[in-house]
Amino acid sequence: MKKLNILTISLAVITFAVGWYLGSSNKSITITSSKGGESYSGGYVTDSQANTTSSGAVKIRATEGTTHVINPGDSIQAAVELAQPGDSIQVMPGIYSETVYIDKDDIHLLGVIVEGERATLDGLKKLNDAILFSGNNIVIENFKIIDYKGNGIMSQAGNNFEIRNNLIIDTGIYGIFPQLGKNGLIEHNVVSGIADAAIYVGMSDNIHVAYNEVFDSVAGIEIENSRHAIVEHNLTHHNTGGILAFITPGLPIKDTYDVIIRNNFILDNNTPNFGAPGSTVAGIPAGTGILIMAADDVVVEGNIISNHKTAGILITDHGNAANLTLDPESDPNADRVMILDNVMLNNGYDTIDEIKAFALSELHTGDIDIFQIGPSEGSCIINRHRYKTVGIDDFKDCDFTNTDDIDTYLLAGGAEPRVIDPSERGEIAYLGVCTGCHAYAGRLIGPSVMEIQALYANRPEALVNYINAPTSMRADYPEMPAQNYLDAETQLAVANYILQAEN
Ligand code: HEC
Numbered sequence: 001m002k003k004l005n006i007l008t009i010s011l012a013v014i015t016f017a018v019g020w021y022l023g024s025s026n027k028s029i030t031i032t033s034s035k036g037g038e039s040y041s042g043g044y045v046t047d048s049q050a051n052t053t054s055s056g057a058v059k060i061r062a063t064e065g066t067t068h069v070i071n072p073g074d075s076i077q078a079a080v081e082l083a084q085p086g087d088s089i090q091v092m093p094g095i096y097s098e099t100v101y102i103d104k105d106d107i108h109l110l111g112v113i114v115e116g117e118r119a120t121l122d123g124l125k126k127l128n129d130a131i132l133f134s135g136n137n138i139v140i141e142n143f144k145i146i147d148y149k150g151n152g153i154m155s156q157a158g159n160n161f162e163i164r165n166n167l168i169i170d171t172g173i174y175g176i177f178p179q180l181g182k183n184g185l186i187e188h189n190v191v192s193g194i195a196d197a198a199i200y201v202g203m204s205d206n207i208h209v210a211y212n213e214v215f216d217s218v219a220g221i222e223i224e225n226s227r228h229a230i231v232e233h234n235l236t237h238h239n240t241g242g243i244l245a246f247i248t249p250g251l252p253i254k255d256t257y258d259v260i261i262r263n264n265f266i267l268d269n270n271t272p273n274f275g276a277p278g279s280t281v282a283g284i285p286a287g288t289g290i291l292i293m294a295a296d297d298v299v300v301e302g303n304i305i306s307n308h309k310t311a312g313i314l315i316t317d318h319g320n321a322a323n324l325t326l327d328p329e330s331d332p333n334a335d336r337v338m339i340l341d342n343v344m345l346n347n348g349y350d351t352i353d354e355i356k357a358f359a360l361s362e363l364h365t366g367d368i369d370i371f372q373i374g375p376s377e378g379s380c381i382i383n384r385h386r387y388k389t390v391g392i393d394d395f396k397d398c399d400f401t402n403t404d405d406i407d408t409y410l411l412a413g414g415a416e417p418r419v420i421d422p423s424e425r426g427e428i429a430y431l432g433v434c435t436g437c438h439a440y441a442g443r444l445i446g447p448s449v450m451e452i453q454a455l456y457a458n459r460p461e462a463l464v465n466y467i468n469a470p471t472s473m474r475a476d477y478p479e480m481p482a483q484n485y486l487d488a489e490t491q492l493a494v495a496n497y498i499l500q501a502e503n
Contacts, residue, residue: 029112029114031090031110031112035055035056035060035162036056036060055408056162056185056410057160057161057162057183057184057185057208057410057411057414058137058138058139058160058161058162058185058414059137059160059413059414061086061106063086064086064088065083065084065085065086065087065088066083066084066087066088067087067088067089067090068082068083068087068088068089068090069090069092070089070090070091070092070096070119071092071094072092072093072094072095072096073094075098076089076091076096076098076100076109077098077099077100077101080100080101080102080104080107080109083104083107084104085104085105085106085107085135085137086106087106087107087108088107088108088109088110089107089108089109089110090110090111090112091109091110091111091112091119091143092112092114092119093111093112093113093114093117093118093119093120094117094119094120095120095122096119096120096121096122097121097122097123097124097127098121098127099127099128099129099130099131099132099485100121100130100131100132101132101133101134101485102131102132102133102134102135102138103133103134103135104135105135105136105137105138105417106135106136106137106138107133107135107137107138107139108138108139108141109131109138109139109140109141109143110139110141110142111141111142111143111144111166112142113142118142118143118144118167119142119143119144120143120144120145120146121143121144121145121146121148122146122147123145123146123147123148123149123171124147125147125149126149127148127149128148128149128150128151128172128481128482129148129150129151129154129481129485130143130145130148130151130152130153130171131143131145131152131153131154132151132153132154132155132156132485133154133155133156133158133161134155134156134157134158134432135158136158136159136160136161136417136418137158137159137160137161137414137417138155138158138160138161138162139161139162139164140153140161140162140163140164140166141162141163141164141165141166142164142165142166143166143167144166144167144168144169145166145167145168145169145171146168146169146170146171147169147170147171148170148171148172149171149172149173149479149481150171150172150173150174150481151171151172151173151174151175151177151481152166152168152171152172152174152175152176152177152191152194153166153168153175153176153177154174154176154177154178154179154436155177155178155179155181155184156179156180156429156432156433157179157180157181157418157420157428157431157432158181158418159181159182159183159184159414159415159416159417159418160182160183160184160414160415160417161178161181161183161184161185162184162185162186162187163176163178163184163185163186163187163189164185164186164187164188164189165187165188165189166189166190166191167189167190167191168189168190168191168192168194168198169191169192169193170192170193170194171193171194172194172195172481173194173195173196173276173437173445173478174194174196174197174200174436175189175191175192175194175197175198175199175200175214175217176189176191176198176199176200177197177199177200177202177436178201178202178204178207179202179203179204179431179432179433179435179436180202180203180204180428180431180432181204181205181207182204182205182206182411182415182418183205183206183207183410183411183414183415184201184204184206184207184208185207185208185210185410186199186201186207186208186209186210186212187208187209187210187211187212188210188211188212189212189213190212190213190214191212191213191214191215191217192214192215192216192217193216193217194217194218195217195218195274195275195276195478196217196218196219196275196276196279196281196445197217197218197219197220197221197222197244197281198214198215198217198219198220198221198236198239199212199214199220199221199222200219200222200224201221201222201223201224201226201229202224202225202226202251202435202436203224203225203226203251203252203253203431203435204226204229205226205227205228206227206228206229206409206410206411206415207223207226207228207229207230207409208229208230208232208408208409208410209221209223209229209230209231209232209234210230210231210232210233210234211233211234212234212235213234213235213236213237214234214235214236214237214239215235215236215237215238215239216238216239216271217239217240217271218239218240218241218271218273218274218275218281218282218284219239219240219241219244219275219281219284220234220236220237220239220241220242220243220244220266220269221234221236221242221243221244222243222244222245222246222281223244223245223246223256223259223295224244224245224246224247224248224256225247225248225251225253225254225255225256226253226256226259227255227256227257227258228258228259228409229245229258229259229260229409230259230260230262230406230408230409231243231259231260231261231262231264232260232261232262232263232264233263233264234264234265235264235265235267236264236265236266236267236269237265237266237267237268237269238267238268238269238270238271239269239271240269240270240271240272240273240274240275240281240284240285240286240287240288241269241281241284241285241288241289241290241291242264242266242267242269242288242289242290242305242308243261243264243266243289243290243291244284244290244291244292244293245259245261245290245291245292245293245295245298246291246292246293246294246295247293247294247295247318247330247331248280248439248444249318249324249325249326249327249330249332249439249441249442250325250327250439250440250441250442250444250448250449250503251435251439251440252431252435252503254327254329254330255296255330255331256294256295256296257295257296257297257298258296258297258409259295259297259298259299260298260299260301260403260406261290261298261299261300261301261303262299262300262301262302262303262403263301263302263303264303264304265303265304266289266290266303266304266305266306266308267304267305267306267307268306268307268308269286269287269288269289269308270286270287270307270308270309271286272286273285273286276445276477276478277476278323278443278476278477279323279443279444279445280323280324280444282323283321283322283323283324285310285314285351285352285355286309286310287308287309287310287311287350287351288308288310288311288314289303289305289306289308289311289312289313289314289344289347290303290305290312290313290314291314291315291316292313292314292315292316292334292337293315293316293317293318293321293334294316294317294318294330294331294332294333294334295334296331296334296335296336297335297336297338298334298336298337298338299338299340299403300313300337300338300339300340300342301338301339301340301341301342301402301403302340302341302342303342303343304342304343304345305342305343305344305345305347305369306343306344306345306346306347307345307346307347308346308347308348309347309348309349309350309351310348310350310351310352310355311347311348311351311355311368311369311370311371312342312344312347312348312368312369312370312387313339313342313344313369313370313371314371315334315337315370315371315372315373315374315376315379315391316334316372316373316374317332317333317334317373317374317375317376318330318332318333318374319332319374320354320373320374323442323443324442325439325441325442325443325448327440327441327503329503332374333374333375333376333377334372334374334376334379335376335377335378335379336377336378336379336380337372337376337379337380337395338379338380338381338398339370339379339380339381339382339395339398340381340382340398340401340402340403341382341383341386341401344369344370344386344387346367347367347368347369347388348367348368348369348371348388349367351368351371355368355371355373355390358371358373358390358391359371359390362390362391364388364390366388367388368388368389368390369387369388369389370387370388370389370390370391370392371389371390371391372389372390372391372392372395373391376394376395378396379392379394379395379396380395380396380397380398380399381395381396381397381398382397382398382401384397425489425490425493425494426490426492426493426494426495426496426497426498427497429486429490429493429494429497430494430497430498430501433483433486433494434449434494434498437480438452438498440501440502440503441503445477445478446477446480447474447477449498449501452498452499453498453499453500453501456495456499457499458499460492460495460496460499461492461495463495463498463499464488464491464492464495467480467482467483467484467486467491467494467495468482468483468484468491469482469484470482
């Protein structure tokens, strides 16, 4: 704390360049944000005005608050506690071993990169989470995050966020995990070595996932119980499954729809599944390029999908999927799947027995680019003759060929910030935190809510004690990360809530 430098930055209105002094040296570094400044207009002159609106999800600030500069040895969390909405926290290169929890609005947490050296959050294989936030209008940029056990960067019910330019390596269960958020941008991150999903969009709306590289994880990019998402221009390779859009049954949000998966490179996702046994993703067959399970209105366009031993695109209902406890409130079928032009090479060359058997029933032998099983209404495809397919005979020809009219589902002007009334605290913490790992009826990462209710009936205080300092209870489950960053009131509220939650 005592070394915390607080610099007030005065910002010229017309430029977005911010100058500051580097520690004890007198070399000045200028940090320029690529968001909100002028755009290069190219060599071809047009009449249109330079576009000065942000293409991001968080509104450009009209005025900057205080900039807090953190050096190695300082606590980032201490700066978060001091910061007011509107402030930026700049973290200098060096190693920081802590969990940062931001429960206020409009904070920009920015790593500073100097000659390739990053501000590095190191969980030492001991700490659970690197960065958690529950505020609205949060930006997290330029960090390196290694060796945590739970989450790299998780948002918990905050709206309007940007998570960009982070390197996230071996951080446990989820690399980047926005949960219950609206209007979020996840771009230019490199995420690897994650035992569940490298990028997991959970119960969220209006999300844009672009220009990320994800590899060596079980699921590359996952759009789960979410609506209005675009996943484009990503490179996803050497995972168990490349890009997934699906419904996990037993979560409070019951559907996934309106997802565009376009212009991605989806390559060689054949890594043996190392997800926690019994977890949803443990059911993904190694060698799956794109998986669409029970999600509706999913467009697959312009991707290069190659070298997947199970299938290039695998479309299934819940009934045919492994590891699931069905939810009567979720429609189990993948309806209105739309497959436009994609480049598919060398897929389904060594598929699983279930798929082989079904293919044989259609007298299909050999490779499989696209495999579909279960009822699927209103689905369509163009140029089906290009691919080796099984199960799509009732797909019609689409009456459109591209999604060029849709740039983004991000909301111009941003979403309304989520304001949490004290009476909703338990519910929002349950939705924003616990349901990331606990489904109502079936096993997710942790045991079902029904099982928790049976164990802790009428004992909310005992449940609070457990979530504060979880101990290993089940040999075949991972450890639960402590939820001790939540304040005591929220902990009790969430304990009471989970004990009476219904579906
Ligand atoms: C990152 C995943 C994750 C999150 C988030 C999570 N849990 Fe868990 N939880 C687990 C796992 C895994 C277990 C099983 C641990 C074991 O058996 O050793 C578990 C077990 C439990 C148990 C059972 C303890 C027992 O005595 O058997 C309770 C109660 C519980 N969690 C409550 C919560 C609550 C409340 C929240 C939200 C504030 C929450 N969990 C958030 C993963 C998670």
